Amino acid sequence: MKLFTSVHDVSDINALAAEALQLKQNPFAHQHLGKSKTLGLVFLNPSLRTRMSTQKAALNLGMNVMVLNIDKEGWALELQDGAIMNGGTVEHVREAAAVMGQYVDIIGVRSFPGLKDREEDYSEAIFNKFVQYCGVPVVSLESATRHPLQSLADLVTIQELKKTARPKVVLAWAPHIKALPQAVPNSFAEWMCKADIDFTIAHPAGYELNTDFTDGATITNDLNEALSGADFIYVKNWSAYEPYGKVLPGNEDWMLNNEKLKLSNNAKVMHCLPVRRNLELSDEILDGPNSVVVHEAGNRVWAAQAVLKQMLETL
């Protein structure tokens, strides 16, 4: 594997998820693969789970890790081709990416969307420039429109915990006070549409996702209907795709609580975290027996390790 930026980079998602679960059983079996190899993690935005789980995955594989918070330890990058750089940007991404590629064997990049200009965000300009210029394999640590390491960990969690061959999985929109990216729901949707599951997306009217990511999903504005018979409920807020990046008024009643959970098939409740308690999910859910959010976060290690292992094997 040379690139891990979306589900389209993976030939067999079930095999990759199975490999992650094997690594979970035997984390240190492949330390020879990473010997004298270095992973560079470049953050243009904050991170806790992705930062720590990807580091841990690399260490399990015997790699060295260098972390660069380029926004805080470095400087502002120029993205525009042809720019006359007489303003605030200090280095063009062409040079920055190419230089980092001189120092590491694999690069992970995190770059959030601005949520101002949909076309710009969905063009994945900065991400694609890193891929184009760095000259080494690139892992997405969450881009403007996708978060594939999260989605793989989610698939791993579902494969690991499912009690039926083809569980019903519901992506359920939840309220938030801030405008959040569509990266996690986009990415979850495109992975679930390829998985052996029955997939439903529930959101209030106005929160339709870009249809590029939802082909094959059942989509409804009726949360209760969606929850009926659900084996997994994946709770997540996102801002509107149209009008782009907006939070629409109302919909506070979309918070998942025990009353709504009763409609499901005793569903496991998932969330990528961080979660706003008593806004997206009630305390009773998060502290109750159906929440698997911490277990799911733990699986981030094995997802990242499966991807890094496949990249190391092709170096």
Added chain:
Amino acid sequence: MKLFTSVHDVSDINALAAEALQLKQNPFAHQHLGKSKTLGLVFLNPSLRTRMSTQKAALNLGMNVMVLNIDKEGWALELQDGAIMNGGTVEHVREAAAVMGQYVDIIGVRSFPGLKDREEDYSEAIFNKFVQYCGVPVVSLESATRHPLQSLADLVTIQELKKTARPKVVLAWAPHIKALPQAVPNSFAEWMCKADIDFTIAHPAGYELNTDFTDGATITNDLNEALSGADFIYVKNWSAYEPYGKVLPGNEDWMLNNEKLKLSNNAKVMHCLPVRRNLELSDEILDGPNSVVVHEAGNRVWAAQAVLKQMLETL
């Protein structure tokens, strides 16, 4: 050892100090213990000595280390149970701690007090929540009310440098322009009260420490009397416990200088650092033959290594 947050977590402080001194003689003898084990260091506040010495200790034991400046690289944590998280906090400490525990084998946490609300600070809310939810052994890197790795290094330093079986040790308050926590003096006092020494605390009236930490100490407002015959003088500023977190006017003459040092038994002068020169301690002391502050800082490695070693042995 599963927890290192105060002297009460240690069954035999002399044995632990002795182990630290053995590690100083042979730093790399236990690298097998840390193989494929990871230490996570979580900082909610700045750090130099604790950050570097604890990393070094872990590396000496063959561990991997992941550092997270959660205030800068992550986001604001919610501490209040039951909070409706519609404000500035992004993640509840329940999730943050539990998730970190998925990625590391031992967690170190630094969290300073706010110095506004004494009850809140002395409840050690954030610290106790980390311990409660992370699911792995926890080392204090300084909490609101204690700094046990510092105190152990201080005990190690006294054991190493003492010239009599039962030296006289004086904790001497010193002036400062800012309101500083009581963590270092609290912690030093509770360790010294359990050590084989003659322990005196000297401070101006109004700077009484919480008596939970000082049981067995001689306490005086007369610095000169305290210094008489002292073998070790531990200089440190702290703000008042009552009224909480306040700096009282006056007392500039409590700065230790050579003239005062003459009253002692040619005492070694200690300080946890960082030290304000010519405010807490004069240049002549810090640059003179009696200062052991750098040596003491060096011993932070062996203190941390002894604690981490005992934790690794129980994993």
Added chain:
Amino acid sequence: MKLFTSVHDVSDINALAAEALQLKQNPFAHQHLGKSKTLGLVFLNPSLRTRMSTQKAALNLGMNVMVLNIDKEGWALELQDGAIMNGGTVEHVREAAAVMGQYVDIIGVRSFPGLKDREEDYSEAIFNKFVQYCGVPVVSLESATRHPLQSLADLVTIQELKKTARPKVVLAWAPHIKALPQAVPNSFAEWMCKADIDFTIAHPAGYELNTDFTDGATITNDLNEALSGADFIYVKNWSAYEPYGKVLPGNEDWMLNNEKLKLSNNAKVMHCLPVRRNLELSDEILDGPNSVVVHEAGNRVWAAQAVLKQMLETL
């Protein structure tokens, strides 16, 4: 080697450059040297290339690395001897440096000039205090007036790519909107003056460098004349030495472009990066066949590794 702060610390620059090129062929041959040894990298200013390349060099040698962004993760250092520290500085560099020396085997320090007070900057106060008090070998990661790891990498690049025994190398001033330090051009000049090359410095009137660094160079205000027959053009902006730290009006036509490049002997174009595109260097140059800026940045690893190797050999 105990100190690497300028060309004067190196007995034979050609031998050191040759060693760097040998390490490039065989990066992991000396991992025993760094076993259980720790490099501390202390940044008082941002860094990308130096940060990553020096870490990579240390990892190649089997060392552990601890990075400290003291300005962000620590606190403000006091530099003035005799200061009464009742202001904003939290720790004197005497203690900070001495303490860090307790935790690491080699220290790298980055500290930029203030560009306000020439005498202060050129005294290298903070740098010299680190050297004086830390007690371990010190590598400059760029100081107020020099950047020797960059200069060594530049020499390595010239040795590696030259097509004649004694190439003509031109240091060519270029425009910028900010006042930049003289560290890179000073350092490049003093290394080139000792190398087996024909060295010319071209800059507009008013940008004369301190003559301590330029002894033996041909110096001209005529860029076209300088470029004639050049084999390597090293493009770099710097602010004036007199009046200190100022950007003089005009000189925008000093940007290197393909038209000017034609005057040269099909020269390789170098730059230490970060580079302002279309201000210092045109896109056509940076994206064209003559640019070696990324290759040059890659050589930073081997320069740092050669220096660290020589230091490890004398520990």
